[in-house]
Amino acid sequence: MVKKYLSKIYMGIIFIFLYAPIIVLGVFSFNESKSRGNWTGFSLKWYIELFHDHDIRLAFYYTISIAIVTAIVSTILGTIAAIGINSMKGRQKSLILNVNYLPVVNPDIVTGISLMILYISFNMDFGFITMLLSHIVFSTPYVILSILPKLKQLDVHMTEAAMDLGATPMYALRKVIIPEIKPGIVTGFLMAFTLSIDDFIISYFTKGEGVTNLSIVIYSMARRGVRPTINALSTIMLTVVLLLMILINRRTNGHERSNKTNQSEV
Amino acid sequence: MKDRTKYLAYPYVLWIIVFIALPAFLVLLYSITSKESNGLTTIHFTLENFKKFFQPMYLNILWDSIYLAAISTVICLILGYPAALIISNTHVSNRNTLLFLCILPMWMNMLLRTYAWMTILGNNGILNNIFAFLGLPRFNMLYTRGATVMGMVYNFIPFMILPIYTALSKMDKSLLEAADDLGADKKTVFKKVILPLSMPGVISGIIMVFMPAVSTFIIPQLLGGNKNMMIGNLVEKLFILNGDWNFGSAISIVMMLIILLSMSIMNKFDIDKEGGARLW
Amino acid sequence: MKKWFLIAAVLIMVLIAATGCSSEEKQTLNVLNYDIYIDKSLLKEFEEANNITIKYDTYSTPEEMYIKVKSGASKYDLIISSEYMIERMINENLVNKLNFDNIPNYKYIGEDFKNHVYDPTNEYSVPYFWGTLGILYNKTTVDASSVSWAMLWDETHAQRIIMMDSQRDSFAAALKLLGYSLNTVDENELDEAKALLIEQRPLVMAYITDGSPDIMINEEADMALVWSGEAVSAMTENENLDFVIPKEGSNIWIDAMIIPSTTEKQELAEKLIDFLCSTDATLRNIDEVWYSTVHTEAIKQVDEELLSNPAFNIPQDDIDKMEMLRDPKEFIELYSERWTELMAE
Numbered sequence: 061m062v063k064k065y066l067s068k069i070y071m072g073i074i075f076i077f078l079y080a081p082i083i084v085l086g087v088f089s090f091n092e093s094k095s096r097g098n099w100t101g102f103s104l105k106w107y108i109e110l111f112h113d114h115d116i117r118l119a120f121y122y123t124i125s126i127a128i129v130t131a132i133v134s135t136i137l138g139t140i141a142a143i144g145i146n147s148m149k150g151r152q153k154s155l156i157l158n159v160n161y162l163p164v165v166n167p168d169i170v171t172g173i174s175l176m177i178l179y180i181s182f183n184m185d186f187g188f189i190t191m192l193l194s195h196i197v198f199s200t201p202y203v204i205l206s207i208l209p210k211l212k213q214l215d216v217h218m219t220e221a222a223m224d225l226g227a228t229p230m231y232a233l234r235k236v237i238i239p240e241i242k243p244g245i246v247t248g249f250l251m252a253f254t255l256s257i258d259d260f261i262i263s264y265f266t267k268g269e270g271v272t273n274l275s276i277v278i279y280s281m282a283r284r285g286v287r288p289t290i291n292a293l294s295t296i297m298l299t300v301v302l303l304l305m306i307l308i309n310r311r312t313n314g315h316e317r318s319n320k321t322n323q324s325e326v
Numbered sequence: 327m328k329d330r331t332k333y334l335a336y337p338y339v340l341w342i343i344v345f346i347a348l349p350a351f352l353v354l355l356y357s358i359t360s361k362e363s364n365g366l367t368t369i370h371f372t373l374e375n376f377k378k379f380f381q382p383m384y385l386n387i388l389w390d391s392i393y394l395a396a397i398s399t400v401i402c403l404i405l406g407y408p409a410a411l412i413i414s415n416t417h418v419s420n421r422n423t424l425l426f427l428c429i430l431p432m433w434m435n436m437l438l439r440t441y442a443w444m445t446i447l448g449n450n451g452i453l454n455n456i457f458a459f460l461g462l463p464r465f466n467m468l469y470t471r472g473a474t475v476m477g478m479v480y481n482f483i484p485f486m487i488l489p490i491y492t493a494l495s496k497m498d499k500s501l502l503e504a505a506d507d508l509g510a511d512k513k514t515v516f517k518k519v520i521l522p523l524s525m526p527g528v529i530s531g532i533i534m535v536f537m538p539a540v541s542t543f544i545i546p547q548l549l550g551g552n553k554n555m556m557i558g559n560l561v562e563k564l565f566i567l568n569g570d571w572n573f574g575s576a577i578s579i580v581m582m583l584i585i586l587l588s589m590s591i592m593n594k595f596d597i598d599k600e601g602g603a604r605l606w
Numbered sequence: 607m608k609k610w611f612l613i614a615a616v617l618i619m620v621l622i623a624a625t626g627c628s629s630e631e632k633q634t635l636n637v638l639n640y641d642i643y644i645d646k647s648l649l650k651e652f653e654e655a656n657n658i659t660i661k662y663d664t665y666s667t668p669e670e671m672y673i674k675v676k677s678g679a680s681k682y683d684l685i686i687s688s689e690y691m692i693e694r695m696i697n698e699n700l701v702n703k704l705n706f707d708n709i710p711n712y713k714y715i716g717e718d719f720k721n722h723v724y725d726p727t728n729e730y731s732v733p734y735f736w737g738t739l740g741i742l743y744n745k746t747t748v749d750a751s752s753v754s755w756a757m758l759w760d761e762t763h764a765q766r767i768i769m770m771d772s773q774r775d776s777f778a779a780a781l782k783l784l785g786y787s788l789n790t791v792d793e794n795e796l797d798e799a800k801a802l803l804i805e806q807r808p809l810v811m812a813y814i815t816d817g818s819p820d821i822m823i824n825e826e827a828d829m830a831l832v833w834s835g836e837a838v839s840a841m842t843e844n845e846n847l848d849f850v851i852p853k854e855g856s857n858i859w860i861d862a863m864i865i866p867s868t869t870e871k872q873e874l875a876e877k878l879i880d881f882l883c884s885t886d887a888t889l890r891n892i893d894e895v896w897y898s899t900v901h902t903e904a905i906k907q908v909d910e911e912l913l914s915n916p917a918f919n920i921p922q923d924d925i926d927k928m929e930m931l932r933d934p935k936e937f938i939e940l941y942s943e944r945w946t947e948l949m950a951e
Binding site: 466559567 | 667669670672673765807811812814824825826938939946947949950
């Protein structure tokens, strides 16, 4: 029992650590002055300004849409690729995996500038698509890396058994493989989304005029001071996500109680 | 079917040739050519850029970055492992929530969160104000190496918790029961069963924290007050401020090699012997 | 799970399509500027008056902007940037000459801001805001009677001094203190300056380019090396703060408007420049930005409080002693290596 108590305290401390800056950001989004550290009074003015600030809303829109599309595309691309790579052997597999790692290993500035040069050499017009492409490029490796271990675990015999029982390869894929690696797919999706939302340098060098994202806006603000309008936006974003999470949690808990499940991971 | 499945990867192979290999080749090209005064690179092959890097000044920066990144990684491990363990021992219905709560902070912009830490750690910041209120002395926390390390731990600890959790959750619980039945005490069970089985996750976690920690530049800039140049700052500065893409590329290649080398060493410790390091 | 993906995907595709189609009927003008550096309602007014759309982007450092413009990755019609970068861009033919017939309001630009080394014939740029480098300090704790760069080396303020992360600006303080030019390429002079900066290291709380005014307002430091424009608003937010331009001399920087050579909307861009140079637009900009103005009419109409602010209203004596930063492209190595040495201590 003591152990349970200690565990709860420990996790509590970890969460306080993780959320301290977020709470500070949230609190100061209601600050009267634009000071980051001095509380001068309660005010909703930054939220109101947020509704009038077209540029920040546009940046938010681009950030979210690129993040969602990136996550979806790189998850699909990554899943198919991972299944294929998993069937490879030896040197071929190693080579592909190591090249796959490069965006993960390289500093962002290198990836950003090299992609910029690539697009220029292909005479591409910079805009939404170039930025989206770049996001998919650096996210897909993480998806693959999330799924590969799960594929390794996959009982090869299950797929063979399925096909012995008359399933086509596609059917086996849909009904056997995908459900087994689902936790990896979900994790990969979340990672891709997370990475895309926060990206600055790669986005900066591969975007077009009029396209921007929240990170770029925030970095440009650094020169004159980050306005609490951004705090307001972030607070809203996080609150929405938290609420969504609580909702989803309620639903899945409901499902789990009515299903008997042996899958208990992410 | 096995033979045909691998063709599924071919579209992606094409993709990485165009979007990863080609740009990487460009970087390599820059690293082995020289910089002309007008910013044009003559196709003049040279190893000068690499030689330049092997001077004490730059090697010190590299060493310092590795050192701070290593400390941060170790702290992430010490703090993150128990967290992962606790989560894996929690009731199934709460696990996803806990994990999600660990990831959620990363969805708020990194720059913003780092600014918030500045507010918390500043000389007239939140923590110091609390200390003053309680009659304690003020501490100089911001713009120190400690602040940089803390910032890195803060930013990367979810990357340590998640893979360790995944490894622990895959563990066959009946093994624990068996060890227990055979008379092992809790400590031995941990040392001989849990820890080894979670190693793949630990290794993935170490890699996923160490890599970005080594090349980060925002955190030493904002929380460290720019008082220690790290390799990430140097590369960023070379590319942007100096316009010296050649030297910058050379340093990137060196870093790439170091990291790929350490990953292959780490793989020797991986029991499952997969053909490449894993994230989870 | 799959259902959600599909729905989200369709939704996003629709949204993407929607933004793509929305504003294609009107002409667009692409403008690039620093953040909080323009009253956005001015852009709106211009959009409506000319029936166009303005795509407005912001950036944080000239070097980043230069990479994108030079490589051809971006196509802006109007860019507002700093003098040393404009110098480089003019030399590399990245900037178009201006047709001043389309910019009659150019007559309001003060003579002090013309004929500078970055655009000696005044054919390529129109000044926008200007300023200098100086020391923002806390009156209650710092004795500024010396009016010297040496203030930043005062040991009694150890760990409460802020220098800039910008190598040229921090070196400028040291070089000026030594009586040298801030564009020097003399290695001995630079070594002396480097030694001074190394000596100063233990006294420096942090090297910050963006964000030091906030720290001064919070009184977490005693003095900071800042650009004059930043000092203006800082002083209005904390009465204990004051600004001084050291007697050894400082630099003069000018941010100006240029039209990149890739533009296809030269006339429209020139029209926007002219609009921004009108007295009314300038006054509204000053209200938003709070940096020193180049506009001879506007300065007469600026309110008392701003005029009495020494960071806004810079004395002529100081202006006469000021030196302008040159494009460091040819010699940046000299500064960079020494700066890296300083940082690698």
